[in-house]
Amino acid sequence: MEASVGVRAPPRGRVWAGVEKPHGAYSVRVPPVRLTAERLLPSRRVVLGADPWRTVDPAPRAAKLRASCSAKSAGTGKVHYSADEALILQQKAQDVLPYLDGRCVYLVGMMGSGKTTVGKILAEVLGYSFFDSDKLVEKAVGISSVAEIFQLHSEAFFRDNESEVLRDLSSMHRLVVATGGGAVIRPINWSYMKKGLTMWLDVPLDALARRIAAVGTASRPLLHQESGDPYAKAYAKLTSLFEQRMDSYANADARVSLEYIALKQSHNDVTVLTPSTIAIEALLKMESFLTEKTMVRN
DSSP: OEEEEOOOOOOOOOOOOOOOOOOTOOOEEEOOOOEEEEEOOOTOEESSSOOOOEEEEEOSSEEEEEEEEEESSSSOOOEEEEEHHHHHHHHHHHHHHHHTTOOOEEOOTTTTHHHHHHHHHHHHHOOOEEEEHHHHHHHTOSSSSSHHHHHHSSSSHHHHHHHHHHHHHTTOSSSEEEEEEGGGGGGHHHHHHTSEEEEEEEOHHHHHHHHHHOOOSSTTTTTTOOSSSHHHHHHHHHHHHHHHHHHHHHHHSEEEEHHHHHHTTTTTGGOOOOHHHHHHHHHHHHHHHHHHHHHHHH
16 A cells, blocks of 8 residues: 655654553554655655665655555564453454445544554554554654654644645545644644544543653653643643644544543543553444444435
């Protein structure tokens, strides 16, 4: 499967923590993304494969990346879950697939909400390929982190490239895409994502702030600014960002509320929920939305 990912030339949480592997758990390989740049920025061409990025001869201004997904490539990450969870995930995925009909799945939500980890599980059980839009932008512009892109260029520069990545991914099928927390703020991005199915991972801000404070804010450019208590700083900024974005998140086709999942399981703390539990709920929400949409259409 291939995608062309366009890139603009520059002008010159804790994410869900790894779950300890329980006795008898399954190890699941997650389909990786392998990017190969044919042409990139005016000053260099970047080639990505089994080796790290390397600079070669200069290329034209027009920047194009050829992105290919290989479900059998080496070097993929592992997600561990129990035999019972594996069975439920596979069963629900089989229920969803006929209704999904190859459409892409886009995960939206605040930073640290678990979009990447949950997205990898969904991709595995659906037989889809997985993309992280932030990582695609990083590879496309040849800069190793979103924080560094913000520092060297600007948030606007990052958002422009993010929109072009989403535009090009929207022409593909059978992908699960974890989007950046701020991807929802541009209406044009919704026009791309609505070609598939959009799902909002809704995590309480208190849980997000605790998770982010525990791992640090260096990789979070919108948080890594003020000094002070890490939790208080993260909570205040997350609250401000959420107030700006909550109406946009609500545009998603389905909402996966971690508070609701915890309530169903008689938990008081959403942080005890495993990524696989959240992925199961996502599949249930996906099935509910798609079957209802099919009934309305018929």
